[in-house]
Amino acid sequence: MKELLTAVRESPAHHVPSLLAGMDRAERRAALAELKALRKEVRGWSWEKQGKVRRALLVAGAGCHAGAAGCATWLGGRDLIGWDRPPVPLILAVLADRDPEWLGDVAHRLAARTATAEVSYELIAALVKKAQCPLPTTEGFVRGWVSTVSRAQWQRRRRTPLIEVLRADPYTVDLLPRIFDMTELPAEMPWSDDPESPCRWGATLAALAEEGLLERSVVVDGCVARLLRGGNSSEMRFFLTVLRELGLTEQEEAERIPDWAGMAADGISTVAGHAQGVLARLDGRGELSVRALAEVSESVLFRTEKKLVRSQLVLLGKVLRRDPSAVDELLPAVGGAFEHEDIDIQERALKLLARYLPAAGAPVREGLAASAALLGPAHRTMVAEVFGGPVAEQVSTAKYEELLPPVPSPQPLGPAPATLPELVEEVVTLVRSTTPDVTAFERALDGLVRHAHSDRAALTDALRDALAGEWWLGGGPQAQTERQLRSEVSLRAVLAALFGQVSVRAVQEERASWTAAGTCPHAALNGVMKARLWEAAHAMLTGGLPFLLAVPTWHTGSLEPAVLVERLRAYQRLGVRPGEADFAQALLRVRRGDQHEAAGAAALLGTPEGDRLATWLRADEPFTQVYRFDLESRTRVGQSVVRSHRALMAGRERPLVLEEFPRSFHGLGRERTPTHQLCYHWGEHPEHWVATLPEDAETMAAWLLPNIVLGVTDEIRDTIRPLLLLAELDSPAGEAVHLTAAYGLGSRFPEDRLTAVDALLMLAARQQLDAALLGEQLATLLGHGLIKPNRLADSARIAATTGAYRTVLSILTGVLPVLLAQEKASRGLSDLLSVAAECVEHCGATGAEPIPGLAETAARGGTSQLVRQAARLKDAWERSAERV
Template identity: 30%
Template sequence: MSAAIVTVPAMDHWNEIRKLIEGRHAERLTEQLVALGGEARKQVAARLPELLKELRGRFDRWDRDLVDYAVVLRVAGAATLGGAAAVASWLYRRDYAPQWAGPDNDVDLVLTVLADRPAAWRADLAERLVLRTRVADDRGMALALALLRRTGITPPPHDVLVAGWANGSPSRLGDDPLLDHLLPRLFEAEGVGRVLQWDNAPDAGWLGALLDLADAGRVEREALIVGCLRRFLRGGTPIDLRFFVRLHEALDPSPAEVAGHARDYLRLLPAAPGPVADLAVKRLRALAPQSGGTPAEGTGSADMRATGGLSADDLAEAWESLLFRAERKLVRAGLSWLRASVRRSPELADAVAAPLARAFAADSAELQEMAVEVALAHVGGMGEESRAVIREAVELLPPGLGRQAALAFDGGTVADAAPAYVPPPLPPAPERAGALEPPPGSPAELARLTSQDGGRTWQAWERLLAGFVTLAGRDPDGVAAALRPQRLDWASWTYQEESWRRADQWLQGAVLSLSGAAPKRRVWLDLLPTSRVAAPDLLLLHRAAEILRAVEEGGLPPLLLATPTHDTGHVAAAELVRRLEVLEAAGVKPLAADFQQALLRLPRTPDPEAAGRAARLTSAAGRVLAAWTCPEPAVAMEWRCGNAGPEHDWHDRGHDHNVRLTPTCAGGRTGLPLVDLMLGGVEERTEAEHVAWWPATLPAHREVAAAHLAPYVLIRYWDASWVGPAQALAVARSEGPAGAAFALLLARVLGDPQMPESLEVLLEVAARGELPAREMGRQVGLLLATGEVRMIDMVAALESAARQGAHAQVWEIAAAALPVLLPPEGERPRNGLGGFVALAASAAEWCGARGEIAEVRAMAARKGNSGLLREVRRLHDHLTAAPGRAMGQER
């Protein structure tokens, strides 16, 4: 600040101040305000509300231009308003300081104009500003902290202030005048933990600064350790305590530092959040070497803590607290501590009785076995009272362990074995097919179907197509009038496209041609796509295109052959023969694509009567129908992941977004081009507008229909799927062999938690005896191995299926998936694999499966006692048990 400041004459001061405010010259305004005398300041203060009202009238209150006046208005008010309360209110008016305006950038200027205020006045303002803050990053926090540092007063007790202090930079923390005032409150104020939750670098931030101060002696280590303990004892969420856990562990208290506070650490074990209880266990166990024996006669618990040890009572309290916890990790830690201590000091056997009795009620078989193992190992060192405690808890154990404990402790009530679970039978499968609603019978009905549902489902499309052909042949003018587009310019723009890849475009063209409004003719020569279109879509487009051609050439047949009679897409053989008889009687040839689609829709079950009638047909189409036999193409599936070859080892891979499925079909050549394309033309992903309709084009060829869907099964677009339960159900109700493609389709939708109705599809297929369970198991394994399906979701779906009667099928699925999923020696298992194996074991028990699986046998022989290995051994024991021996029965 320049020393040569000229006092502004009283008569001119307001105009000059106003100009500086309106020009937003904050630095010059500060100089002028400092130079004002007392009377002049009063005059400026009196005019400020009027100016603020004028500025507010110029701009919307949320306009950035008004917010940009905040600095000069705040500085002017801080310099001229009289009372501390008035200044505090002025500084944070909503008019020019909304919350979204960002942090204050005028703290130095405000401090400059406040410098000549009396110390008591500034202390009053500082306290008022502190108490106005509501969150750690409040707009007034920086100024409040700066005033506290300038005035040197004791900060008022306000948790938000401490959180705001912690929210600032800890650089030069040792020189901060607030350190001695606020550091003790750092461990008490609510909100500090959330502010510091991401501070985790021991050489930076608050964690590093506090450690440096402790190393330099500026802050006592004892104060920080005790502060952390006090904070832990106050309680809080794991997020609230995260920073203090890091600080405590970075301080790494020695056993001598812990010993004086052993009682506080013990108090943390029963209910503190897991990370806090975990560090307490760690520190208390470090005292164990000093507690090798029971106290000498006449020495109490307090004396033991004073000498750095823990008494037997302390240890018993610690173990019981840990074994009461819900977290298995802590229960396991408590049992491990207990086992190690009693091995080192057998005289502690009586102290472990009550904690072990608590562990008998654990919800983990592994923990119960550990507890029984320790109890059996030290039964000889227990007195009668301790043995009685164990006997009373025997009933908490499962029958097998209960019998062992009761035998060793001379009594105890052994729990009855739980009755074996008997899954219900499979629910009966619903009817495979129902009748399809007939086509519209009038132009008006045809128009209603077009506006309501035409083209959105395959059923509506087939009815629409059949109705259009029949009605247009009888009443072309009526159909043209009913379906005439309201805006021909909008309807005809589609003729400018490179090709028509949607079926409704071709029907729209047929309507325009029927009404004489089509801008072009013979578009089937140019607009029918020839590449990058999936075979089922190409068949649909050919059918629609030949109808447009027939309209233009006046060759519409009286009816279509391929219109389904059933909601599976089938055309009854007798009805197809009848339709051909109608065409022969009218002397009309059937449309080529329509006839080939009709052949693909014939049921696999022979109809002798229809066959006899077909033999009497005289047309070329009739002769083809009479000689028709259902082709049986061979379908194969190949998985590829990234650049690797097929079926390679994915045990060490996570989710690979380059997974590809390549289905192939071979054989079944008929000489009919579209039929052969459908039965042998499965391609990798191409443009597919009508995926949901595909199963209805191949109702007698289930595996081929699934193969056409396979490249799209893994596609996800946002939260939507190209292939879902509706397509799976349609394929399931089709006829024909079921192999890898159908198994993949079922497995993928079953493992999707957003498709719960997929379970009903699986149960229906299982009830019909058509489930390719072994092949489905292999596909389940591959889906899980590539990360395309989450283990937890697949386990949940399969368990639900098993409990609804499909337990035998679920076992077959699991048995085929395990060789794919069980990791080779030395590799980590996938997350959730233990749950999958547990489900497999349960399903095997429910259906009485027997027969060794090599991969299960090899893994069961490995060393270890993890939950996964326990379930693998349980499965192996059941599969290799002698007939008639129940699981869990002693050999």
Template identity: 30%
Template sequence: MSDQRSGTAWDAVRAAIDAEDAAAVAALVAGFGDSERREVARELPGHIAEVRRTGEARDVERREAMQRAWDARVAEYRRRTGDGHSPTDYYWDLWVHHETYVGSRWIEPMRVAGAGTLGGAAAVVSWLHRRDFQRWTEPAGLDDVPLILQVIAARPAAWQADLAVRLALRLRAPRRGAGRADRSLRLALEALRRTGTEPPPHDPLTVAWVTSWDAPPPADPAMDQPPGQSEDQPADQSASRTASPIAGQSPPPADPAADPLFEAMLPRLFDAEGVGRLLRDDRSRPAWLARLARDGQVSRRSLLDGCVSRFLRGGTAADLRFFVRLHDELDPEPEEVALRRRDYLRLLPAAPPNVAELALKRLRGLGPLGPLDPDEAAEAVEGLVFRAEGKLARAGLVWLDRLARDHRGDLDGYAGAMGAALVSESAEVRARAARLAVKHAARFTPVGAEQIREALPLMPPGEGVALAEVFGGEAAPAEPEPEGPRWTPVPLPSAPEPARVTPPVLGPAGLPTHRLSEHRWLVAERWLDVFVRLAATDRAALTEALAPVAAVFPEERYLWSPWWHQKEWAAAMAKELAEPGAEAKAVAGHPEIPPTAQERVPDSAAPGRLVPLRRFAEVYQALVDGTLPPYLLATPTHANGRLDPAELVDRLEGYERAGVEALPVDLEQALLRLPRAVPPAVAERAAALTGTAGRAAARWMTDPPAEPRVTLRLEERGSDVFVVPEIVTGPTRSAVLDEAFAHRRGDDGADALKALLSIVPGHRELVAAHAVHQVLAGHGYGKPTAALLADLAAAEGPGGPGTALLAAHCLCTEPEETLRPLLWLAASGGLPGAEVGAQLALLFRHDEARNSREYRTYSVAEVLAVLEQAAWCGAHREVWQIMSGLLAGYLPGPGEKATVLHTRMTTFAVEVAGWADARGELPLIAELAARRRESGLVRQARRLHARLTG
């Protein structure tokens, strides 16, 4: 093998490759003669497998070295902070990225070696595009494009030109956002620039050339010179060439107009597929190209012709957006428009709306008739009035009216346009055309009138009757409105009753074995209940059962505050059982430690977490003080946290017989769990109680405290919007409730919200207000679901803005799953219908502002379908309330555009208003009904207004 001979060209190149030194490879190869290049080219393909194995081994070593360095950093952090948490892979990846770790560093030396030694240009192109050399990303630190240009600069000029063309033809559509980072793109374009070769006709090349543009220069002419050229430098100095076509060129200037490819490539912008899609959001380059045209650096005529020819080729509105902006920036004069008027006329009937509007604006700028003869004018308006877009069709009718007023003689030439408007898809266009035809009826001869009569049978029933009275002919009479399916009210289904909690097993086996967690509220309740009962009846067995927990509780935890987790409090209880007075001994001599357990509770915790911690702290303090009751009052009897009032009275009677004082937080939690309706017999039993706790319970049952008031406030944080509840509790007679909701923090996650509901099962609005914190946020996590709405339907209390926003959100995100909870809420009287509609309008408008028409998150049609099902299932009155709120907040106001959805929404509201026998004027509906302009929305608004006020 030649690689065994000492001192050969291959030996030197292989050593540089094995050292992963692409610059050294380039320096060697650039000085080789033909025989040395052939020697290296012969050996290169067989070396790929070996250099890959070596490179992968080095990658492993580099990776391991970085891991050791990372581990050392983590160890130092733990030693300094005492934080025992393990680092996550996420932070490891961030650090590796920061350290610019790049693997497979053998690729660039191999690419450079092949580019400089392989004989044919085709072979070099194939070598550079080998699958072995492809990377997922293009690391800036290993850019081999300058080195490849260096090694091919010594080749003959014809060879270089052939290579440049082949590299260009090998290009495919660049990745969106790749821009100048794609090395294949940069290499092909730079080879074309430096050789002066005519670029081949290849659409991906044109798109790639556009992606290589830097940002256009500022408008100040003093800033137009290329970077690196001083003010006194000769203008042609930067363009000087040496004998080698590639070696004598500087990198491409930042100004694309100074690019050697600019003159050849600019006309291709208007022909190449993919350019419009790439530049559709670009706003700077149209103004820049127009400035070049004004300065005489680019032919204005070529840009205008290019735009018009691109419009005629067709495409989507989005893909033509760049060319529309460029055309607007060029702002053609009437003389320039007149020269191209036939092309503009061809755009009116079928071009995308933004292009058709552009053509209409330019043609109308010519004057009432101007260079357009009457036949051309008639052709223009006929192309417009037959379009599906109402805005363009209405503009055509306005133009037609203007032409008719300015035209002398009969209007037979415009009869075809009038007939086309009479059979338009838009009801508003048909109505306006009919009024226009009647207005100018006297100016049609029998020939023109016959063209209008031919359109009458094609019009919807009833719409051509007035025209037939003026022009003659036959029109279909109006048909009576078809009767919909017969609607009969049905009773609303009630929410299922929450299941009763099974009584605990008394004894150590009754302690839940699940890990205590803030998100398993029933496990925590059962643990507390069994702990207190066993502490009173079999403390020795309880102490033995919890001995393993006590053994792992470190004494230094007594020096920490606050205690955030239930498991900490449970372990401290176990420790106190095993070693009475353990905390007092541990904190002796530490006056900064909170003197009471309640002061260890974090006061900034969310409500669903704070109240259970208060209960654990209270039980722990009672254990330390020796004042534990025989059982707790607040242990729920139902799976949603509700407490049976008869059971609470039984427990209070037991306290009074034993002479036991209730724990304050436990008592308040018990009262918060009572249902809103207490049977009179139970209330009478409570009134007979004489203790402090008994009297408080009796008063709560007969004179409950005021309902908390909830409002929602929108708060912007960066690009996101969050819903912040403002809760005024008023005289609740519950310090627990007042403290829990004082900080207005939201509870995220289904389990946390269920825990909160278990604390206040009679106040569904408080839970809903905390559940909607992130419904308007752009990310997808932390949002409530229809399952929570079902839980709230089984709870109690009036609904408010929180319940309304939660119901609206679930209707938008889980419409089918929301139907049954919506019916349950309606049956309970907790559905604020008008507020739900207002919140739906908020969500729809927020969705429209955040997303494009093609990528809306919410489906208005699906929401209406579910509301219709709800009305058929008995919630017709509530659905009408929802629709009244939705119409008021979502229908278009002055200056806003109506859509088909608005019309469909109002049509459905007409039906629901009849089912609910609704009465009372809606201001926005009254305003729409009074409009003179005819449209589907206006007609439905008139029907609804008549039903509400008739």
């Protein structure tokens, strides 16, 4: 046994089988206890050191287990196999004396382990082959099989077509149909859509079904079921490709009418379009009932995609021409198109009704008249012609009122956890969470400082078991732990100091080292946080701070000056000197503006900190002066030069910060000028950054803008969230905040545009929105091609439909003249004109003078959407001006 343990620690894994061969069951059982202890010890080692022992430990433990369950658990341990594939020959060697039933049990137990079945595929397959047991079909095992097939194909010198590889694979028939039941497709399957690629899984799957290697009905039903279930676009394209490659027969299409209806109603656009085409073919063959068509039309006509809605209206028109008796069943569905955002869709639906409404019964006409009454002023004349006088008279005479969301009120921050169980729960949640929560972080940090001051031993004992298993508590080399913690911005540094995992010298060095000089503002903001954390770590060692000064009073990060004065008074009574980083952060967070009483109370303290606070409050200056700074660049592509433009903001130097604040804050006070070189912080969470300067939205907007611009121009998701944080701050919004909002409204992704709309409405509700300034900035961004008109139109329409028609119109009146003056109309200009017209129809014109260039565009003639929407806006503007 000693030789085995020594070999595991010091020798390559291939020595293990021969050593195990000479050990009986009792010796192996005894060795297993030692191996388990070694495994626990290894978890605290460095990754480099772990890697040398892990494979030998895996093999030895497998050979020492007598039970199949224990062996499978050992072989499937993530800490033992890591991301490497297990050494199959060595494991089979140490299990050579086990009976086939036992081996099969291990194989199936391994296959059932979701976390490691994929990486253990080769071992599971080898055990199955040796045991001659049924093949497992778990999701992890299937993923491993797909990965192995793809890897084998790519590694061959002469790349064999995937279909030949799968024909020869003995597992294809059993495993390939399992992909229809998986929660997500293996990543390799939807990779290539190139018809010339030899590894197209979709086309290969269809070809195998045509050959009969796979049962065709299973493949068809599986694809249909997955398309009905929905999923990400790449997976839907994959299954749709298989379905199209199969070329369904007329009978196969007719057997699945409810499925096509479900796809048309709820599928992504490409799936819905395919299903709609199948339904049209079924109708052409007389296999789609009028009732089924009416039901699917009710759903499709409520979709936002114009192409789908237009196609459905066309199909309804064809059926009504062919069978006028279906009018009572089909026309009620047409009313759903009245709620579509596109005026052309609404008009098509009205024209369809005008043609067939006379043949409809009275209940149908009454219901459609009620729906048509909700249409905007642009359709009232046509509605009157179709339905008669009563609808035309339903014109609202009520005075328009702008609807904006309620002004958000700041939420008070609760006190630090008073008891140890409460604090332990919050600390563990923070340490193991990937989503930052500023309020929870600040409360927990303050709680740690308070409890370390009152009873450090009790705090340590309470946290020890709860944090067991954390890498920095594993007993690894202290130097490595310190090095890793220095690179983080997290609560772990404070906790590691509490547990003695970092030295006093390391804590003192870190407190003095964070200057963030010469780096981007995000690094400077992180440097402030690091300085606070290492200062708190020092408090863990000394217990010198009774509580923290910089803990916010509001969820935005702001700190009430009266509260800070009281905290300084408490420090004075206790004879405690504030931490310099803690006090500096408190100054940056304290609410300014008309704080004369608080300034006087601070001055009366008679302490250096009280005097600094009084001076800071009385100065009431923005943290830094920001100004517009545009970047121009030239990039040579082949023989041509591509020019790019970015509208950004810069910040001037703040000498006061450089002279009176700690060195760790000096990075915030330096001049900040954008450069073409972007930093690596764009993927980080900005919540803590904004909470560092909650009283200076303009400064934060200028600093965060480059990464937001990168997200918009390079179409990266989830980079607009800082805008919503900035809009929540009770701080003046100037050019930087408005420029940030302008970029956000032109974002690529709908969820990011929704975030920008929320921020826009919040600024309007707080009366911080300068519509003329935002319109001017949007026009600039559109002129340089930094955002697209159709995306801006979508954002504007969403904001308008919340009831903020006047706000949106006041913004668009600054955008439209620039776009209308262009020689070639921008794509999406008609959409912007449509939104502006809808706003005027609801709230009236914002002035007597029409928008410059609108009359000329409306007078071009023709039936294009651009001309039609320009004419609609011009007509609505003039009618509104006449009423005034």
